[in-house]
Amino acid sequence: MLHVVNKSPFEKNCLESCVRLSQAGSCILLIEDGVYGALFNGEASEEIQTCLKDRKVCVLGEDLQARGIESDRIMSGVEVIDYAGFVRLAVEHPKVQSWL
Amino acid sequence: MSEELQSGIVKKFLYINRRAPHGTNYAQEGLEVALIGAAFDQDVAMAYLDDGVFQLKSGQDTKAIGTKNFSATYRALGDYDVKLVYVERESLERRGLSEDDLMPLVYEDEDDDWEEKPLIHVVSAGEMQKIISESDVLLNF
Amino acid sequence: MTLEINGQSFETDEEGYLANLSDWSSELAEAMAQQDGCDLTENHWEVVNFLREYYDEYQIAPAVRVLTKAIGKRLGKDKGNSRYLYELFPYGPAKQACKYAGLPKPTGCV
Numbered sequence: 001m002l003h004v005v006n007k008s009p010f011e012k013n014c015l016e017s018c019v020r021l022s023q024a025g026s027c028i029l030l031i032e033d034g035v036y037g038a039l040f041n042g043e044a045s046e047e048i049q050t051c052l053k054d055r056k057v058c059v060l061g062e063d064l065q066a067r068g069i070e071s072d073r074i075m076s077g078v079e080v081i082d083y084a085g086f087v088r089l090a091v092e093h094p095k096v097q098s099w100l
Numbered sequence: 101m102s103e104e105l106q107s108g109i110v111k112k113f114l115y116i117n118r119r120a121p122h123g124t125n126y127a128q129e130g131l132e133v134a135l136i137g138a139a140f141d142q143d144v145a146m147a148y149l150d151d152g153v154f155q156l157k158s159g160q161d162t163k164a165i166g167t168k169n170f171s172a173t174y175r176a177l178g179d180y181d182v183k184l185v186y187v188e189r190e191s192l193e194r195r196g197l198s199e200d201d202l203m204p205l206v207y208e209d210e211d212d213d214w215e216e217k218p219l220i221h222v223v224s225a226g227e228m229q230k231i232i233s234e235s236d237v238l239l240n241f
Numbered sequence: 242m243t244l245e246i247n248g249q250s251f252e253t254d255e256e257g258y259l260a261n262l263s264d265w266s267s268e269l270a271e272a273m274a275q276q277d278g279c280d281l282t283e284n285h286w287e288v289v290n291f292l293r294e295y296y297d298e299y300q301i302a303p304a305v306r307v308l309t310k311a312i313g314k315r316l317g318k319d320k321g322n323s324r325y326l327y328e329l330f331p332y333g334p335a336k337q338a339c340k341y342a343g344l345p346k347p348t349g350c351v
Binding site: 006007008010011032033036039040041042043045061062063065066067068069070073 | 119120121122123124150151154157158159160161162163164165167171194195196197
């Protein structure tokens, strides 16, 4: 399953719930303000670290660029994708859960 | 507010910005309202805390998401005579950011041969408490 | 609202400011000024072009006080004062010049 998080982990608990309730083997995609969750050294980095053990974590590059976050500020193991990659993920995963 | 403005009383306005810039409209609207207030000769200061600190992150470029890159507008704060921009240090640290990650903002000091001076002051939570308590009007975005 | 110039129509807001920045051309500026009974001289253009550059850099149209100060810095004190600017743009230097520059209404003007 593809899990999409679009809210900042510093403001809402969407990422926290997503991490708690997504299964091993699933894919977590951070978009919009959700991309702040992938910040290296940020307080949410532990949650992402947990996910990276058994889940794929992606972040949308266009949203990183808009927010001035260079890819070297992103935690290693998190994959930066573009809009086309987003479409591919959505096609690959028949079910999508958006943690609004 | 218009009566107060006409009476010539200058109040200390503090705009408290706690939202990240591009996911919602709060940041852009807060900035515009602050500039409008400053254009009316009010004493305007800006405070950035929580996700609001992301508004001042350097290098923002919204071309790919197709929205207006209003991050350029923060550089007009000095032109509008806003001379105090406070950023809470604890909020930066929780997000893995430091002062070096923020866009450089300056104002030109008319009384000092137009010398460019920094607008941004990174302050502790304790200092921010004092700044909030000493303001007359608090506006939140 | 729409603005009709040389058989073409352009979308504007209710006060005549262009809805789309990209519709702007110098001919359109001349035509808008003419509708207000104003001929754009070199001095007018200096201000209009300054505003377009300001918008390009800061993504806002400056309020009149900000414009006056910035013009003074760029073009000298004899131009950076409200008397000079109001003579050029009697409807308000920021408002009127922004309109001809194809910008939205200045931030901080009501």
